[in-house]
Amino acid sequence: MADAENKPEPTPLAIFRPNNLNNDDDGSDYVLLAGSAASPPTLEVSNLQQPISESLWSLIIDPANLPPHLKLPASQIHVIISNNSGLKTAQGYYDGLLSPLLSYLRVSHTTHVTSSPTSIAEFTTQIASNGLENLIILLSGDTGVTEYINAVPTTSEKITICVLPLGTANAFASAHGLGLKALLHGKPTLFPTFTATFSPGSRENGEPLKESLTKTSSIRGCVVASYGFHASIVGGSETPEYRKHGINKFKMVAEEVMKGTFFGGAGNGFQPYNATVKGVEAVKGTKHSYLMLALVDRMEPTFVISPKSRDGQVWALYTGDISGKDLIDTLIMGAYAGGKHVEHEIVGYEESKGFRIENMEDEEPWKRWICVDGRFVEVPKEEGWAEVKVEGGFHVLA
Known part of the structure; x- marks a missing residue:
């Protein structure tokens, strides 16, 4: 009993009415998507009865009307998995949580896995070359973010990055409160850089x-x-x-x-x-x-x-x-x-x-x-x- 009581709670990510997604309403009021407290985390799907706590209202979404950055075609939504960041948990995070979440919401995407210290820069350069609106979901630490901004054109307004912090320190994500919730509920925000x-x-x-x-x-x-x-x-x-x-x-x-x-x-x-x-x-x-x-x-x-x-x-x-x-x-x-x-x-x-x-x-x-x-x-x-x-x-x- 003590172990169950001390078990960390999963992190809520999104709430929606089930018939908005699959048209298979099972009588529950809402569905809750959450990331487990396991390492690496996994996607947890559960029913949520009304009334919903006020603390969760900001997580309500309509899967049929996702934000613009998640409506892009698979060729313009890119996931970059940095294999060597931090304790090397990026692949497990993708397999257990991010990929199932995107699949559940029917968001198709293109996956890239790093194989060298220059991979993130090479992927970014290749993605930017299409001249279209692009979303890059980066599973990395601060060094990966730096590699990204050194490859993306300084005048580009067409690429938006979502940072999922999987490095050792993750100062950029920590300071700005970034994480998986931003992918579902965030908006493109301009952050300053220096040279x-x-x-x-x-x-x-x-x-x-x-x-x-x-x-x-x-x-x-x-x-x-x-x-x-x-x-x-x-x-x-x-x-x-x-x-x-x-x-x-x-x-x-x-x-x-x-x-x-x-x-x-x-x-x-x-x-x-x-x-x-x-x-x-x-x-x-x-x-x-x-x-x-x-x-x-x-x-x-x-x-x-x-x-x-x-x-x-x-x-x-x-x-x-x-x-x-x-x-x-x-x-x-x-x-x-x-x-x-x-x-x-x-x-x-x-x-x-x-x-x-x-x-x-x-x-x-x-x-x-x-x-x-x-x-x-x-x-x-x-x-x-x-x-x-x-x-x-x-x-x-x-």
Whole structure:
């Protein structure tokens, strides 16, 4: 009995009258579609008697009159399954929940499964080439979203993406409350993006970035661009040594950076990062601990890093030459306390259109990393620079 009482409840997705779909009314008032609490989840179909709870009214749909994005032909509704995102549960999520849900609602679609790090970009480019209205349902984490926006034309208004968060952190989906409900009840919403441009010789994951005719290279993002402590943690967690540890990888890297032992450091504790930062009024001097351009208010449900980064607003967060203890106690713990850190005197916080970083003097390569939505780029020490500008946007079901 105790196990039954403690069993997690399924997540309600949609409610409708059964005779609106199959013309086989069995006497029940409504049908409830829900996602089970299993891992991976499955589709649960059950009868629901009136009266319906007010909390569920927003889930009522008419399967005979679905929203426009679900009325497109199968050749214009695309599901991209990212095999390597997070704990690699995307295929199970599709098989157990998404595919049965679409079939139940008689929504035909085309399925794509990734086979390489470039698959999402290749699929997106191919889909965009038809020049038609398209819906892309992306089963992936933040890196997959970044791969998508770097492949979709910046001026495109014909492609809408539905993000089903199946990565490790899922900051973009967490901040905007995205998930399967948005597919059924959401509307295309414009979200801002930024472009991070890097000097010649910059490298991602040890490989040269693809350069334009001007010999610079750029990456678009929609979550955060950062330099300093945050960039080190994100970059370190994506290396083979730490990636295999799942969500614990962030904590493990943070502890090493705080002790000064990260990537073979001498153990001298946390040391500031040395560079020239332009474009953020709060920046003073050339020693920095934390710099972030935030397009979202939180990196996870309880980690509110930039409480004012909502409804398309973009804010910059900055700390100068502070100790590792102050960084953790004030900024990190303040973010977990609902964003209280932005009220502290050691934290600079202002609305922003971007920044530029030059003269990165640190010998350690990981101290010259720039984070772009989970990707990390190493800027060369000699005459290296990075510039981040807020520009453009993309349409997401929200």
